[in-house]
Amino acid sequence: QVQLVESGGGLVQAGDSLRLSCTVLGSAFTEYFVGWFRRGSGKEREFVGRLRWDTESTNYADFVKGRFTISKDNARNTVYLQMNDLKTEDTALYYCAAAETGGQYLWWGQGTQVTVSS
Numbered sequence: 001q002v003q004l005v006e007s008g009g010g011l012v013q014a015g016d017s018l019r020l021s022c023t024v025l026g027s028a029f030t031e032y033f034v035g036w037f038r039r040g041s042g043k044e045r046e047f048v049g050r051l052r053w054d055t056e057s058t059n060y061a062d063f064v065k066g067r068f069t070i071s072k073d074n075a076r077n078t079v080y081l082q083m084n085d086l087k088t089e090d091t092a093l094y095y096c097a098a099a100e101t102g103g104q105y106l107w108w109g110q111g112t113q114v115t116v117s118s
Helices: none
Strands: 004-006 010-013 018-025 030-040 045-054 056-060 068-073 076-084 092-100 107-108 112-117
Touching: 004 092, 004 107, 018 030, 018 045, 018 092, 018 112, 030 068, 045 068, 045 076, 056 068
Parallel strands: 010 112
Antiparallel strands: 004 018, 018 076, 030 045, 030 092, 045 056, 068 076, 092 107, 092 112
């Protein structure tokens, strides 16, 4: 049973930084992606970025390039989303999810709220 547990959300001001964590529990596969998504109030869920666990390659949505960085800690089985220069439009519920390579995101965390005030 794969479980993802997010943490690190909170209330910050525009221009601040925040780091979200996603701990992957129970994973028995090595070739998979951990993706970050977000859903703002009244908006559709959108892709933020992803990291491939075995190669550490990353991809990002255009609106976060240069501000957000995804990394991992093997010892902690944790993927991080470092968010810098936060904007009010980054306010959303952030989720991490896991997908086997070539597959869909089947495992989702519970989400962590990020609120950016002006």
